[in-house]
Amino acid sequence: MMIELGISPAATAAIGGLFGLLLGSFLNVVILRLPIQLKSDWRRDSRDFLELEPEIEEPVTIAKPASRCPGCKTPIKAHHNIPLLSYLFLRGRCKTCAEPISFQYPLVELLAGLLAAYFVYQYGLSSTALYGLIFSYSLLVLTGIDLHEKLLPDQITLPLIWLGLFANLNGTFVSLNEAVIGAIAGYLSLWTVFWAFKLITGKEGMGYGDFKLLAALGAWMGWQMLPMIILLSTATGAIVGIAGIIFVGRNKEMPMAFGPFLAAAGWMAFVWGEEILSGYLGLFNF
Ligand SMILES: [Zn+2]
Numbered sequence: 358m359m360i361e362l363g364i365s366p367a368a369t370a371a372i373g374g375l376f377g378l379l380l381g382s383f384l385n386v387v388i389l390r391l392p393i394q395l396k397s398d399w400r401r402d403s404r405d406f407l408e409l410e411p412e413i414e415e416p417v418t419i420a421k422p423a424s425r426c427p428g429c430k431t432p433i434k435a436h437h438n439i440p441l442l443s444y445l446f447l448r449g450r451c452k453t454c455a456e457p458i459s460f461q462y463p464l465v466e467l468l469a470g471l472l473a474a475y476f477v478y479q480y481g482l483s484s485t486a487l488y489g490l491i492f493s494y495s496l497l498v499l500t501g502i503d504l505h506e507k508l509l510p511d512q513i514t515l516p517l518i519w520l521g522l523f524a525n526l527n528g529t530f531v532s533l534n535e536a537v538i539g540a541i542a543g544y545l546s547l548w549t550v551f552w553a554f555k556l557i558t559g560k561e562g563m564g565y566g567d568f569k570l571l572a573a574l575g576a577w578m579g580w581q582m583l584p585m586i587i588l589l590s591t592a593t594g595a596i597v598g599i600a601g602i603i604f605v606g607r608n609k610e611m612p613m614a615f616g617p618f619l620a621a622a623g624w625m626a627f628v629w630g631e632e633i634l635s636g637y638l639g640l641f642n643f
């Protein structure tokens with residue numbers, strides 16, 4: 358399936374990029390609010406299970422209440438909600454109380470715009486581009502949430518597994534065989550590492566969300582990419598972790614979110630995996 362606008366690929370990509378900027382604003386909201394909504398649900402369920410009185414609190418959902426400044430609670434005006442431009446125009450501060458606005462907002466908006474432009478340029482206005490974009494945006498949101506909360510919500514990782522298998526029903530990225538084995542092998546490989554590490558050291562090195570995320574990556578791009586993803590993510594994770602201990606004085610007992618490394622390695626494998634694999638195998642081919 359492919360839609361032709363009758364304009365150049367670069368112009369189509371530019372339009373896609375603008376839509377991506379707008380979607381980036383929505384991704385920011387999901388990153389900040391989904392964990393709040395989940396925690397409030399868990400608290401309600403726990404109180405219900407323990408037969409305690411429900412708390413009276415204002416429910417926070419993705420849609421409500423409207424965006425407010427975290428400093429002074431002033432609702433954010435529509436013309437201050439324009440992706441990227443508002444941040445530049447306000448010079449990164451709230452108009453009312455001058456509280457600095459988190460750099461996460463323009464960064465996520467910019468990445469969302471670039472990703473949309475990239476996939477539309479590569480694949481045109483096609484279902485492949487749409488799949489690639491949903492995959493990338495899910496990884497972006499998971500990265501944001503894991504950095505803030507050390508949490509990879511099932512509400513994103515599980516649908517990402519099913520959608521990857523669905524996309525590969527007709528072999529969009531890999532054959533269905535490779536996708537199904539990828540999902541199973543992805544989950545089991547980190548599950549095995551987790552239990553081996555726990556039995557040897559008594560510590561938990563990662564969470565179940567990490568297994569589900571690697572299962573999703575396997576479902577999208579097949580089992581062949583899993584060794585590269587594990588290698589890339591653990592190597593960069595170790596480097597960043599050790600650098601953090603040496604240069605920033607990070608407490609080495611403090612757990613570090615592994616999801617962002619998996620997501621970044623997964624995205625690179627999704628986009629450049631074939632080239633990396635053939636280049637790497639090419640080294641042994643002389
Ligand atoms: Zn303010």
